[in-house]
Structure formats: structure tokens, C-alpha cells
Amino acid sequence: MRLLVTGGAGFIGANFVRRTVERRPGVSVTVLDSLTYAGSRSSLIGVADAIRLVEGDLADSALVARLVAESDAVVNFAAETHVDNSLTDPARFVHSNVVGTFSVLEAVRRHGVRLHHVSTDEVYGDLPLHDAQRFTEATAYNPSSPYSATKASADLLVRAWVRSYGIAATISNCSNNYGPFQHVEKFIPRQITNLLTGRRPKLYGAGANVRDWIHVDDHNSAIWRILDDGVSGETYLIGADGERDNLSVLRMILELMGAGPDDFDHVRDRAGHDLRYAIDASKLRDELRWAPEHTDFAEGLRTTIAWYRANEWWWGPLKDDVEARYAECAQ
Numbered sequence: 001m002r003l004l005v006t007g008g009a010g011f012i013g014a015n016f017v018r019r020t021v022e023r024r025p026g027v028s029v030t031v032l033d034s035l036t037y038a039g040s041r042s043s044l045i046g047v048a049d050a051i052r053l054v055e056g057d058l059a060d061s062a063l064v065a066r067l068v069a070e071s072d073a074v075v076n077f078a079a080e081t082h083v084d085n086s087l088t089d090p091a092r093f094v095h096s097n098v099v100g101t102f103s104v105l106e107a108v109r110r111h112g113v114r115l116h117h118v119s120t121d122e123v124y125g126d127l128p129l130h131d132a133q134r135f136t137e138a139t140a141y142n143p144s145s146p147y148s149a150t151k152a153s154a155d156l157l158v159r160a161w162v163r164s165y166g167i168a169a170t171i172s173n174c175s176n177n178y179g180p181f182q183h184v185e186k187f188i189p190r191q192i193t194n195l196l197t198g199r200r201p202k203l204y205g206a207g208a209n210v211r212d213w214i215h216v217d218d219h220n221s222a223i224w225r226i227l228d229d230g231v232s233g234e235t236y237l238i239g240a241d242g243e244r245d246n247l248s249v250l251r252m253i254l255e256l257m258g259a260g261p262d263d264f265d266h267v268r269d270r271a272g273h274d275l276r277y278a279i280d281a282s283k284l285r286d287e288l289r290w291a292p293e294h295t296d297f298a299e300g301l302r303t304t305i306a307w308y309r310a311n312e313w314w315w316g317p318l319k320d321d322v323e324a325r326y327a328e329c330a331q
Contacts, residue, residue, distance in 0.1 A: 001027045004071040006058055006104065007078030008051075009033035011182045012118070014043035016077065016220040021047040024224075032056055032067055033078070034096075037321075042314055043181045058100030061107070068107035073114040075223065076104050079154075081120075082185055083147045084329060087271060090146035097150035098157070105161045108169070115169040116227055117158045121212070121237070122148035123173060126274035129208060134278040135173070137235045144272050155235075162233045170230045172223060174238040175279045178300065179216035180307040184315050185322045187211075188301070191250055191264075192308045193319055195257050202326070205269035207247030210276035214240040215294035225290045239279025240292035249301075256302055267330060 003020070007013040008031030020027055029051040033039045044053065056063045058078045068074060078100055080086065080093045101117070108115045124135045125142030141156075143149040161167045178188045191201040222238040230236060244252075251261050284290050294300045308315060 002030070002070060002072045003027050004030050004032060004067050004074045006032045006074065006076045006100075007039065009035060009039035009041060009043050009053070010077060010081075011038070011043070011186075012177055012216055012219060013039075013077035014181050015179060015216045016075065016223065017044060017051060018047050019217065019220050019224075021050045030054060030067060030071065032058065032064070034058065037318075038081070038183050059095055059103050061103045064103045065107040065110065068104070068113050069111045071113055073116070073227065074104060074108060075227070076101065076115065076117045079118075079151065081147065082183075083122075083145045084185075084270065084326075086145050086147035086150070088329065090150075093146050093150045097147075098153045101154035101157055105157060105167065109161060109165050109167050112168075114232075115158070115167060116223060116230070117154065117169060117171045118223065119155050119171055119173045120148065120151050121173050121175050121239075121277050121279055122274065123152040123155055124277075127276040127278055129210060129275050131276075134280040135237060136280045137237055137283055144274050168232040170226050170232060171235040172226055172238050173235065173279075174219050174222075175212035175214050175240070175242065175277055177216045177219050178213055179304055180311070181314070182216070183322075184318050185325075187246065188249065188253070188304065189308060189315065190322070191253050192257070192305055193315055195253070195259060196308060196312070197319060199323070201250055201254070201264040202267045203246060203250055203264055204267060204273060206266070207250065208245055208275075209273055210243055210245045210278070211249075212239050212277050212279050213242035213244060213249070213297060214238065214292065215300045218292040218294050221293070222284060222290050225284070225288050229288050236284045236288070237279050237281050238284060239281040240295065242297055243276075243278050244297070252298060252301055253305070256298070256305055
């Protein structure tokens with residue numbers, strides 16, 4: 001298989017590329033990435049010689065068409081993803097997430113190439129905090145931020161191209177990922193690296209908001225299962241039953257790193273902060289026989305903390321700029 005991975009130098013994409021190189025020796029991987037602040041050649045150290053890396057914009061239709069024509073399948077990870085950034089610069093999210101996805105769709109339509117589009121559970125909005133309800137493939141879209149609105153737009157474009165033009169495509173909507181190579185602007189690595197650099201962790205509001213956590217390796221194993229066995233035109237939700245409120249996650253990190261349970265600062269809550277995400281992955285589990293491997297969240301956090309301790313060379317140069325941006329947004 002000749003596989004094109006867009007956004008393959010970002011957090012989830014780079015881990016997917018690494019997994020593919022290690023476990024799928026018959027797959028030839030080309031990565032297309034714009035190498036913005038969230039995508040880095042350094043995330044592909046160790047596998048760089050086994051892949052082809054092309055620097056470019058997903059909205060560059062000529063470039064995308066050329067790379068798709070050389071491929072048997074495309075996995076589209078490429079996206080702007082940070083909610084806070086989408087609140088201050090939504091145009092960048094429309095460009096990457098909507099126009100970029102349109103560029104991919106037109107290329108796969110023209111060349112008859114299989115597409116898997118990677119999305120998020122945030123397209124569904126949020127759920128009540130104290131409720132057993134979870135997102136399913138039938139949940140109506142109700143995005144809350146410019147980020148989730150542009151991802152919802154991209155999903156709907158994929159569905160329309162399947163129905164209108166008959167392209168071979170699947171979609172997955174996944175819950176919150178954690179693991180190695182995640183940018184330090186994100187919740188879990190930000191708290192870890194704050195502690196490693198002598199800063200106090202920060203918590204939005206009271207920390208009651210609930211996220212459904214999944215290890216990035218489990219997310220990527222699910223994507224390969226969908227690539228292998230998924231039905232064209234179908235959407236699959238990916239989750240690992242990892243619901244936890246933000247305060248509990250932060251206190252678990254504090255405990256694992258030898259800090260006190262209250263060694264953090266509360267900060268003003270994010271505008272439009274979604275209350276709760278929760279994934280019902282029954283369809284993926286029952287129809288495609290997928291199951292997560294990283295079911296012990298504390299152990300997953302422990303190994304993630306160990307990775308950040310050992311790899312300051314990767315995240316250290318990013319840290320000061322991230323904290324400066326957070327401080328500016330808080331003013």
C-alpha cells in the first residue's frame with residue numbers, strides 16, 4: 001500500500017506514522033505537513049529515513065492532487081486543533097480544516113483513492129455533567145467553538161462527497177488523546193511540563209469539565225482497523241471509556257509527580273467551555289472487533305510523564321512561547 005498521511009508530523013499523525021512504520025513494513029508512507037508550530041520534523045525522528053516527508057499546505061490543491069495520484073489511500077489528520085487558538089484566530093481554522101479537507105476530497109474524487117478522515121467528538125457539542133448519555137454515530141452535530149465548527153464542516157463535506165460523488169471514504173470521531181509527542185499547549189502535557197519547569201499547573205474554572213481520555217496508540221490502532229475492515233460511507237466513534245473530570249486528571253498527575261493535591265492555580269474559565277464528552281464506541285467494538293490496549297489510565301499517565309521527563313529536548317524550546325500566549329489570553 002502507498003499511504004498518504006496528511007498532518008503526519010503532528011501529535012496523533014506522527015504516532016500513527018511511527019506505528020505504521022514499525023508494524024506495517026509493506027506500507028510505503030508519504031507525509032504531507034505544513035510544519036506549523038504544532039507539526040515538527042523532530043516528531044518523526046527515528047522513522048524519517050523510512051518515509052517521505054513533503055512540506056506543504058493541505059489547501060494547495062495542485063500539490064495535494066499530485067500526492068493523492070501517487071497513493072492508494074489517504075488518512076487525513078491535518079487540522080488546526082487547539083480550541084483557545086480558534087477563539088483568537090478562527091480564519092486559520094477555516095483555511096486548514098474546511099478548505100484543506102475540500103482539497104483532499106476533490107483529489108480523491110478525481111483519482112479514485114480511498115480516504116479515511118480523522119475527526120473529533122467535539123463536533124457533537126457537549127453533554128450534561130451528571131448524565132449517563134454518551135455520543136453515538138447518530139448524535140446530532142452541535143459544535144461549540146470555531147475549532148469544532150470547522151471540524152463539523154469538514155465531516156459534512158466528506159459525507160456529501162460520499163453521497164454525491166461515490167468516493168470511498170470513512171470518518172472517525174475520537175475522544176481526547178494523550179501520550180508522547182503531544183504539544184505542550186494541550187491539557188495533560190501542559191500540566192506535566194509546568195511541574196517539570198517549576199511552574200504551577202493551571203486549571204480552568206473549578207475543573208468539573210469531563211473529558212473521555214484515550215491513549216494515542218489506541219486511537220491509531222482503531223484507525224488501522226477501520227482502514228482494514230471499515231465500510232465505506234460509515235462513521236465510527238473511537239473511545240476507551242476514559243471519562244474523568246479535569247480536576248481528577250490534574251490531581252492524578254500531581255500525585256504521580258510527587259506534588260500536593262492543591263499545588264495548582266485556578267484560572268478564569270474558557271469561553272463556551274464544553275461540559276462533558278463521552279463516547280459510545282459500541283459500533284467499532286462490535287462490528288470491527290476493536291478493543292483498546294491501554295485501559296489503565298494511571299499507568300498511561302505514568303508512562304507519558306516518563307516520556308516528557310526524558311525528552312525535554314523536544315518540548316523545551318516550545319514551552320516559554322506557550323506560557324506567554326496563555327498569559328496574553330488571560331489578560
